[in-house]
Amino acid sequence: MKRMFEKHAKNAQPLNEPASKRVPIPTSAPDSLITAPDYEGYQILRQMQSILPVKCGEFLDSTNPDEDNGSYFDQIIDAALMECLCRLKDENIEHERVIRGALKKLNQEKNHETEKELETLRHRLEEAEKRYELICKVYYAGTAYEKYKEVTS
Numbered sequence: 001m002k003r004m005f006e007k008h009a010k011n012a013q014p015l016n017e018p019a020s021k022r023v024p025i026p027t028s029a030p031d032s033l034i035t036a037p038d039y040e041g042y043q044i045l046r047q048m049q050s051i052l053p054v055k056c057g058e059f060l061d062s063t064n065p066d067e068d069n070g071s072y073f074d075q076i077i078d079a080a081l082m083e084c085l086c087r088l089k090d091e092n093i094e095h096e097r098v099i100r101g102a103l104k105k106l107n108q109e110k111n112h113e114t115e116k117e118l119e120t121l122r123h124r125l126e127e128a129e130k131r132y133e134l135i136c137k138v139y140y141a142g143t144a145y146e147k148y149k150e151v152t153s
Helices: 002-012 042-063 072-139 145-152
Strands: none
Touching: 042 072
16 A cells, blocks of 8 residues: 555655646637636645654653554544645635625626627617618619608608
């Protein structure tokens, strides 16, 4: 079992990769650029990873544990893990709220732009209908269709 963890540890990627190593992804969709801040909950495990060997060493130096005390640090690790999971869950909720808020704002802006464009198109349609009526009036003036146009309009 120890071999399995060693195998995965060799291929493990760092949890907090610096921004300089991140690869920018080109996109033409403005919605895809909306992101929440990075997660910070895993930092508890990072701290635990650096503190735990020291605590284990101090514990083993100051006591002479037998095999029944093998699970002493399990409670400490489990508590840190539960705290980390709770923080990540809270951060997830907050990140979803941030992203939804940004999307809502973006959609409101798009809606406003679309409403303005729709109003412009309605105005152009009214102008085109008036011009069409004028053209028909001039085109049919002095013909038999002039009376027919007056009756149907």
